[in-house]
Amino acid sequence: MNKLFTTLLIFSAVSSAMAQQEAQYTHFMYNQQMYNPAYVGSRNTASFTGIHRSQWLGFDGAPSSQLISFQTPIMRRRTGIGGTISRYAIGVSYAWFGSVAYSYDIKLTPDLDLRLGLQATFEQMGIDFNDPRVVTYTQGDPSTQEGSFADNYFANVGMGMYLTYKDLFYFGASSPQIYPNEIGFNNFTLKTAKAAPHRYFNLGAVVPLSDQIELMPNMMVKWVDHAPLDLDVNFSVRYLKKITGGLTYRAGGNKAGDSIDALLYFQFDQKIGAGIAYDLTLSDVRSYQSGTIEVLLRYDLRDERENLENPRYFKKK
Numbered sequence: 318m319n320k321l322f323t324t325l326l327i328f329s330a331v332s333s334a335m336a337q338q339e340a341q342y343t344h345f346m347y348n349q350q351m352y353n354p355a356y357v358g359s360r361n362t363a364s365f366t367g368i369h370r371s372q373w374l375g376f377d378g379a380p381s382s383q384l385i386s387f388q389t390p391i392m393r394r395r396t397g398i399g400g401t402i403s404r405y406a407i408g409v410s411y412a413w414f415g416s417v418a419y420s421y422d423i424k425l426t427p428d429l430d431l432r433l434g435l436q437a438t439f440e441q442m443g444i445d446f447n448d449p450r451v452v453t454y455t456q457g458d459p460s461t462q463e464g465s466f467a468d469n470y471f472a473n474v475g476m477g478m479y480l481t482y483k484d485l486f487y488f489g490a491s492s493p494q495i496y497p498n499e500i501g502f503n504n505f506t507l508k509t510a511k512a513a514p515h516r517y518f519n520l521g522a523v524v525p526l527s528d529q530i531e532l533m534p535n536m537m538v539k540w541v542d543h544a545p546l547d548l549d550v551n552f553s554v555r556y557l558k559k560i561t562g563g564l565t566y567r568a569g570g571n572k573a574g575d576s577i578d579a580l581l582y583f584q585f586d587q588k589i590g591a592g593i594a595y596d597l598t599l600s601d602v603r604s605y606q607s608g609t610i611e612v613l614l615r616y617d618l619r620d621e622r623e624n625l626e627n628p629r630y631f632k633k634k
Contacts, residue, residue, distance in 0.1 A: 339493075339515050340382040340405040342368055343565060343578045343594040344613045345549060346535040350386050350399055352517040353491035354418035355434030355479035358397010363389035363618040373598065373606035378408035388418075389618075395422050397432070409448040413441045416493070420479070432479040438494055443468030471498040471512070489519040516540040531555045533563070545569065551580070559584045561592075570600025576609070590615045 342348050348368060349356040366386045373379035388399030397420040405412045420434035444467050477491025497511040521535035532554055539547035546568075553563025561582040569575035576599055582592035596609035 342370060343596055343611050344592055345537045346521060347613055350388055350401060352493060353477040353479055353489045354436035354475055355420045355432040355477040357388040357399030357418045357420045358390040359432055359479060361390055361394055365616045367614045370611040372609045374608055376606040380407045410444045415439045428483050430481050434477045436475045438473045440471045441468055442500060486522045492516045513541045529557055573599040575600050587619050588617045
C-alpha cells in the first residue's frame with residue numbers, strides 16, 4: 318500500500334484511541350445542535366448554521382468537515398424540531414451524516430428550563446479505492462478492494478438534556494448515537510470496527526463585567542468508553558453584544574494537549590452572524606502541517622415583533 322493508505326490506517330487508529338470518530342468543531346458553543354438534540358428550539362427563533370473546517374493545513378489527506386443545520390421552535394415554543402447534514406472526510410474515506418431532532422421544554426421555574434431531546438440518525442461511510450492516490454504493491458490484495466468503491470449504511474438514535482437559567486447559564490448532557498454500530502466494507506476482514514457511542518457534556522455562562530463587556534466561559538467534555546477523556550475549555554469576551562473574541566484549549570494529543578484555538582465572532586445585524594477560528598496544533602503532528610482553519614455562518618429568521626432572540630447562543634426570556 319502507498320503512504321496515503323498507510324496514513325489512513327494510522328488516522329483510523331488515532332481516531333479510535335483519541336475518541337474522535339465523530340467530527341469535532343472549534344465553534345462548539347455555536348454548534349450545540351450537532352452534539353445535543355435537546356438544543357433544537359432553545360434559541361426561540363428559526364435559524365440556519367453552516368460550518369466548514371479544514372484540519373492540519375498542508376497535510377495530504379488531512380481531515381475536513383462541513384455542516385449545515387436548521388432548528389426552529391414550534392407549538393408556542395414549548396417544543397423544537399431540527400435537522401443536520403454533515404460530511405467528514407479523511408484520506409480516501411468519508412462519512413455523510415444526517416439527523417432529525419425533537420425537543421420538549423419543561424419549565425421548572427419561571428427562569429429555569431429543562432429541555433429533553435431525541436433524534437434519529439443515518440450515516441453513510443465509504444472508501445474510494447479507485448482514487449488515483451491509492452497504489453498497492455501487492456496486486457489483487459482483497460483487503461483493499463483495488464479499483465472499486467466500498468460503502469456501508471448505518472442508523473442510530475440519540476438523546477439529550479439541556480438546562481438553561483435565564484440567558485446566564487446552560488448545561489447539556491447528550492449521546493447523539495447511543496449504541497455502537499459495527500462498521501466494515503468487505504468480507505475479508507477478520508474483525509470489524511465499531512463506531513463507539515460518544516457522550517458530551519457542555520456548560521457555559523455569561524458574566525457581565527460592565528454595561529458593554531461580558532465574559533463568557535464555555536466547556537465541552539467528550540467521553541468514550543475505553544478512551545482518554547477529551548476536554549475543550551474556552552474563555553470569550555463579548556463587546557456591545559456584537560463582537561466576541563476568545564481562546565480555547567483542547568486537551569488530547571500528547572502531554573502538551575491537542576491545540577490552542579483563537580476564535581472571533583461578529584453579529585452583523587439582528588439576523589446574520591459569522592465566525593472564524595484558527596487552531597494552533599500542539600500534538601506531534603504539528604511539524605507536518607500549518608494549523609486548522611474553521612469558518613461559521615449563521616442566519617436567524619427573527620420575529621422582531623416578539624423580540625425573541627438574543628444575538629448569541631443562549632435564549633432570551
